[in-house]
Amino acid sequence: xxxxxxxxxxxxxxxxxxxxxxxxxxxxxxxxxxxxxxxxxxxxxxxxxxxxxxxxxxxxxxxxxxxxxxxxxxxxxxxxxxxxxxxxxxxxxxxxxxxxxxxxxxxxxxxxxxxxxxxxxxxxxxxxxxxxxxxxxxxxxxxxxxxxxxxxxxxxxxxxxxxxxxxxxxxxxxxxxxxxxxxxxxxxxxxxxxxxxxxxxxxxxxxxxxxxxxxxxxxxxxxxxxxxxxxxxxxxxxxxxxxxxxxxxxxxxxxxxxxxxxxxxxxxxxxxxxxxxxxxxxxxxxxxxxxxxxxxxxxxxxxxxxxxxxxxxxxxxxxxxxxxxxxxxxxxxxxxxxxxxxxxxxxxxxxxxxxxxxxxxxxxxxxxxxxxxxxxx
Numbered sequence: 495x496x497x498x499x500x501x502x503x504x505x506x507x508x509x510x511x512x513x514x515x516x517x518x519x520x521x522x523x524x525x526x527x528x529x530x531x532x533x534x535x536x537x538x539x540x541x542x543x544x545x546x547x548x549x550x551x552x553x554x555x556x557x558x559x560x561x562x563x564x565x566x567x568x569x570x571x572x573x574x575x576x577x578x579x580x581x582x583x584x585x586x587x588x589x590x591x592x593x594x595x596x597x598x599x600x601x602x603x604x605x606x607x608x609x610x611x612x613x614x615x616x617x618x619x620x621x622x623x624x625x626x627x628x629x630x631x632x633x634x635x636x637x638x639x640x641x642x643x644x645x646x647x648x649x650x651x652x653x654x655x656x657x658x659x660x661x662x663x664x665x666x667x668x669x670x671x672x673x674x675x676x677x678x679x680x681x682x683x684x685x686x687x688x689x690x691x692x693x694x695x696x697x698x699x700x701x702x703x704x705x706x707x708x709x710x711x712x713x714x715x716x717x718x719x720x721x722x723x724x725x726x727x728x729x730x731x732x733x734x735x736x737x738x739x740x741x742x743x744x745x746x747x748x749x750x751x752x753x754x755x756x757x758x759x760x761x762x763x764x765x766x767x768x769x770x771x772x773x774x775x776x777x778x779x780x781x782x783x784x785x786x787x788x789x790x791x792x793x794x795x796x797x798x799x800x801x802x803x804x805x806x807x808x809x810x811x812x813x814x815x816x817x818x819x820x821x822x823x824x825x826x827x828x829x830x831x832x833x834x835x836x837x838x839x840x841x842x843x844x845x846x847x848x849x850x851x852x853x854x855x856x857x858x859x860x861x862x863x864x865x866x867x868x869x870x871x
Contacts, residue, residue, distance in 0.1 A: 500718050504844075508800045509710050512546075516706030520699045539698045540770040545810050546705035547767040550712045552790045552806035553799050554759035557716050559788070560797030561725065562752045563732030567784045568657030569760050571664050572632035574778035576761025578668075579631055581681035581774040582615060583624035584692070588685050601683070602676045612674045621688060628765040629758040636757030637750070644746035644753075649735070658781045665779030680775025681768075692769055705766045709803065712759050716799055719755070728752060789832045795842030804843060 501509065519534050519542060526533040534542075551573055558564040590597040594604040598611055617623040639660060643653060671677035690697045719725055730738045731745050739745045768774045777783070786809075794805020809831070817824050839846055 500721050501714070504798075504800050505713070505717055508803070509713065512706050512710045512713075515542075516703045516710075520703060523695070523699065536695045536698070539695070539702050541814070543698070543702040543705045543770045544767060545807050546702070546709050547763045547770070548790070548806040548810050549803035550705070550709045550766075551760050551763040551787060552794065552802040553709070553712050553716055554756040554763065555787050556791045556796060556799055556802035557720070557756045557759070558752050559791060560799070560802070561720050561728050561732060562749055563735070564749060564753065565651075565654045565788065566657045566756075567654045567781065567788065568659075568661040569756070569787055570779055570781070570784035571661035572636060572757040572760035573764040573767070573783075574661075574664070574668075574774065574776075575632045575635065576628045576764030577768040577774040577778060578675060578681065578764075579618075579624055579627040579761070580765035580768045581684075582618040582627075583621060584684040584687060584769060585681050586615070586619035587687065588683070591685055592683075600676075600681075602679065603674070606671055608674075614674070625765070628761050632757040632761035632764075633754050636754045640750045640753040644749045647746075658784065661779050661784055662781050665776050665781075668776040668779060676775070678776065680773060680777075682773040682775075684769065684772060687769055692772070698770065701766065701770050705770070708762055708766060712762070713799055713803065715755075716759075719752070720799070724748065724751070786828065789828065789835075791842075792832060793835050793839075793842055795844035798842070798844050801842045801844030808843065 519539070522532055522534045523536065523539060528535070551569065554572075555566060555569050558566055585600045588600065592601040592604075594601050596604050599608055603611070618627070639657075643656060648656060667673055668675050668680075669678055675681065684692050686692050687697065690700075720728065727738065727743055728748055731743070731748055735745055764774075764778070787806075790806040790809050791802040792805070793809055794803065795801025809828075813824060813828075816827055820827075835842065841849075
């Protein structure tokens with residue numbers, strides 16, 4: 495019986511590259527002198543770690559778009575909620591070292607004349623509780639949203655618009671000072687994590703390695719899901735939802751599971767992102783952020799997981815370079831990239847690489863010996 499392997503050749507190369515980066519980049523930073531061309535400087539570590547977080551986020555988006563057919567324009571909400579959960583823990587760790595010296599209230603609460611800690615901040619001084627909230631809060635929002643949306647059979651562009659409305663509404667809410675999340679400034683000025691200085695090079699190296707491990711684990715989890723029997727039904731839902739429903743499958747349940755899992759992975763990406771960039775604010779909820787995530791997946795290759803991660807790395811590396819050279823032209827370049835990929839690379843960079851590989855194999859002369867003709871008897 496033919497069974498789809500959980501990790502195929504492309505996935506194996508991807509995992510090897512991610513895990514190798516998680517070992518070789520810290521080794522290069524620690525062991526090679528600053529003058530060596532292979533040395534990775536300290537400032538590059540959090541930047542590369544941020545790229546890995548974006549790659550994990552892209553894998554989460556590809557799970558629901560590439561395999562479920564749900565184009566989400568609101569995954570920035572789940573990413574930001576995971577980031578805020580981590581940010582709340584980091585803010586509670588500051589204690590009396592803040593500007594106002596209050597051992598319980600963060601500085602922005604003292605500035606806004608809060609008399610006591612809001613109830614929803616309770617428990618975030620405990621690391622396991624905060625990490626639980628990193629996945630539970632995005633997962634709960636995704637469950638509630640998906641329960642109503644999928645059971646109402648909202649699909650296509652209407653669902654995409656609703657997801658964008660969701661993240662836009664959250665952005666407006668988190669901008670308010672009375673929400674208790676720092677308003678426009680968000681959460682920042684973090685001091686340490688688990689007792690280790692957050693700005694120390696060693697801490698940043700550990701966060702980078704954790705980001706690489708999370709990306710590898712997230713990919714394996716999603717790959718195991720899409721290659722299982724559940725994954726086969728999920729693809730059927732994507733390609734022919736009405737027919738799959740007619741066959742007796744509860745389509746809304748299949749969508750809901752993928753949607754919630756994707757939101758949780760986005761929350762993990764957000765939690766790893768925050769300590770590496772040092773801030774989380776409502777701009778992460780902006781609809782433009784969620785649209786950019788879709789572009790990552792389209793550039794890399796929808797429905798491949800590996801391509802989604804690759805697209806996130808390519809686009810964000812290009813963004814870093816482009817915004818340094820022509821910062822005012824970046825959004826135009828991003829829009830042009832999306833249009834060009836849609837027109838000329840519908841399967842993304844990974845699809846192009848696969849197509850070129852097949853053409854090269856077809857043109858390569860066969861090494862098999864030609865059978866000699868035998869006279870008929």
